[in-house]
Amino acid sequence: MSRTPARLPVRLPAALALAAVGALALPSGAATAAEEPVDVAVEWYDVTADTVAAAGASTQVTNNRTWAIGWTAAARALRGDGRAEFQEAALAGAVHEALSALAPARATELDAALAETLDRVPDGPAEDAGLAAGRAEARALLAEREGDGLDPASVNVTFPVPQPAPGVWQPTPPAFGPALQAGTRNARPFLLSDGDQYRLAPPPAVDSARHRADLAEVAAYGSADSTVRTEQQTETAAFWYGSSLTLYTEPLRVALSRSTEDLGERAELVALFHVALVDTAIATSDSKYAYLAWRPVTALRAAGDADWTPLHVTPSHPDYPSGHGTYSGAAEGVLTALVGARTAPFELTSPTAPGVTRTYTTWRQLSRENIDARVFSGIHTRTADEAGVRLGRTVAAHTLRAAERLFG
Structure with missing residues (x-):
């Protein structure tokens, strides 16, 4: 697939083209512009x-x-x-x-x-x-793809709660619900050899300086009653709180609609984007359930702040890596490789931040905001977010290297 950055299509207005051949003499009421073709x-x-x-x-x-x-x-x-x-x-x-x-x-x-x-x-x-x-x-x-383990029942298999211990995931408030998406790690990827092919290195130890710094940041900026989180940071948390699939539907559409490649290569863009995201979800679940890292709310309450509450409700699965991070990293990787790192400005809205519109010119901006957002929401450590973006980019790169195996 071509790696030429996408360009906005340039079309000469039909009325101007007609004028060039003397069509200004058309009778009153005649059409002066061709109907825009459907893409x-x-x-x-x-x-x-x-x-x-x-x-x-x-x-x-x-x-x-x-x-x-x-x-x-x-x-x-x-x-x-x-x-x-x-x-x-x-x-x-x-x-x-x-x-x-x-x-x-x-x-x-x-x-x-x-x-x-x-x-x-x-x-x-x-x-x-x-x-x-x-x-x-x-x-x-x-x-x-029949029986690939990506149906909802296979994704959300029952997962036994591990015994409580420092650093180990436990169900989180307010619902203290069961672990979700544990079965995704066992699903059959499209292009990865297995879900553990790019398993991350372990997260920082609970007694490490990095882990302490992570928790201190979330405690200050991710608390429901934070006094240091700015209004803009609160907006960022709300903007990226929802479904990654929903939030990335428009950026991919922007890339597709602005691409000047042929129809086959544009179809490959959409296919590779979502194949990478499926394989990234499998790799994410593998690392999450390999390490079972506790969430900030569990860690901070265990450290003595029994009433600490995050800005947003914590999803019911382990901290490391962030699924929003892996999604954004994979999306960034595919879009950057296939349409270029930059694009003309485009606007994006979010169902979890009504009335807010943000403007972007690079795909990496979305990843950076995802990293910050999950800290400001109080639901992930920065280490989990950054590791997630790295994992997503890695799986995206693998997907692009193996593209001919997918289409050939």
């Missing part, structure tokens, strides 16, 4: 996003898997024929087939979207072949 990649990106939002699974990694299957199938099909009619029908057919199998409740909406796309594609053998190829690749990949 089939963005069209089916939005269909996928709407489908996952409306009928997605309860576990984030399962939804990344849905994206990965649909768009990997599309990318494979698009390598078969360069004709435009084939390409557009193949992409729509692959994503439609995958989503129909994985989100059957959206059958009516998916069928309508497919009909709309195919109505624009000239009828003929190329359209028929593309549609058949896309469907065939989706069915083959669905069969290939």
Whole structure:
């Protein structure tokens, strides 16, 4: 896949082009501008996003898997024929087939979207072949991924609470619920050899200076009643508190819509992004449950501050590494490699920070904010956040190196 940074497409306004050939003499009421062509990649990106939002699974990694299957199938099909009619029908057919199998409740909406796309594609053998190829690749990949352990029940297997000890994860307030996502570490990756392929080094020991510094920072900046956290830092915590999948849907769409690569390479961008995120989730779960590091709230209460409470409720799984960190690191790695480190400014909103709009020009800005946000929320140590970003970048790099194995 090309590594050329994405550029905004430049289109000469149709009215200006007509003027150049003397079209100013058109009779009153005649059309003066061509209708903007539909970008089939963005069209089916939005269909996928709407489908996952409306009928997605309860576990984030399962939804990344849905994206990965649909768009990997599309990318494979698009390598078969360069004709435009084939390409557009193949992409729509692959994503439609995958989503129909994985989100059957959206059958009516998916069928309508497919009909709309195919109505624009000239009828003929190329359209028929593309549609058949896309469907065939989706069915083959669905069969290939059957039983991969990424369904919600397999992700959230029962995990016994370990015996209390310094540094060891325990259920966290207020719900003191069971550990979540413990089963993800046993799932079958797309491109990693196994979930432990890039297992992190152990976190700092509980009696180390680094661990003490981590806890002191979270105690001061992550407390619900912090007197040192600024309004901007509180906003950052709220902005990144929600689902990473939700928050990164728009940045990936920005990258896709601004890309000037061909349709096949753009489909590969979406596929590689979500394949990397599935494999990153598996690697994250492996390190989390290998080390079972306690959360700041547990550590700070054990140290004597029995009433210490984080700004935001702590997720129910171990601290190290941060899942938000691994997600942002992997996303940054794929986007930087495939569309460039910088992009024209784009705006981003968050469902957990209503009314807030932030503007970004690099993918790394998102990672840096994720690192800070989880400290300001009081739910992760900075060490866990930074280690998470490193792990995500590592898995992203592996995904890109193995891309031909995915598509070939």
